[in-house]
Amino acid sequence: MRARASSRILIIGQAPGTKVHESGIPWNDRSGDVLREWLNVDKDTFYDEARIAIIPMGFCYPGVDPRGGDNPPRPECAEAWHAALLARLPNVELTLLVGMYAQARYLAKDRKRTLTDTVAAWRDYGSNRLPLPHPSWRNLHWRRKNPWFEDEVVPELRSRVQALL
Numbered sequence: 001m002r003a004r005a006s007s008r009i010l011i012i013g014q015a016p017g018t019k020v021h022e023s024g025i026p027w028n029d030r031s032g033d034v035l036r037e038w039l040n041v042d043k044d045t046f047y048d049e050a051r052i053a054i055i056p057m058g059f060c061y062p063g064v065d066p067r068g069g070d071n072p073p074r075p076e077c078a079e080a081w082h083a084a085l086l087a088r089l090p091n092v093e094l095t096l097l098v099g100m101y102a103q104a105r106y107l108a109k110d111r112k113r114t115l116t117d118t119v120a121a122w123r124d125y126g127s128n129r130l131p132l133p134h135p136s137w138r139n140l141h142w143r144r145k146n147p148w149f150e151d152e153v154v155p156e157l158r159s160r161v162q163a164l165l
Helices: 018-023 030-039 075-087 100-110 115-120 137-145 148-164
Strands: 009-013 052-056 094-098 129-132
Touching (some): 009 100, 030 148, 052 075, 094 100, 094 148, 100 115, 100 129, 115 129, 115 148, 129 148
Parallel strands (some): 009 094
8 A cells, every 4th residue: 555645546456466465566567567558657656655546455465366366355454444544535536446346345336237347437437436447467358359448548547647647
């Protein structure tokens, strides 16, 4: 987690993967490189806590799912900590909901049936929330299958981020 009261952008992701867990730096992996590319920001800007807050749904590495990939974030983390953390971020004007776990919690009943449908309905969530797919290499197929994301959502994301930086 990285945040300051002055942060205007909040990124809510999943949980640290193995590389991030080892380094202690959120998004310090290829997924982070892709996310920064989508945002059109460099590492210095991305890790400037005064401007961008980063809070995961789970605060520790959740372990390996025997079917492949990582286990889901542990739900007790968000339950125990998010309300208190968000209360300390009064200046957030844009929350990026990265992946289905963040979308499930923060869009709740407004979330669509699938992640694809939720991200495609990005206009429905106003100017202060933007659902995104996880930028993992595991989602390369999703991104290729849904070119509208990079054509429509990424330019809007960049515009919103630049306006707040």
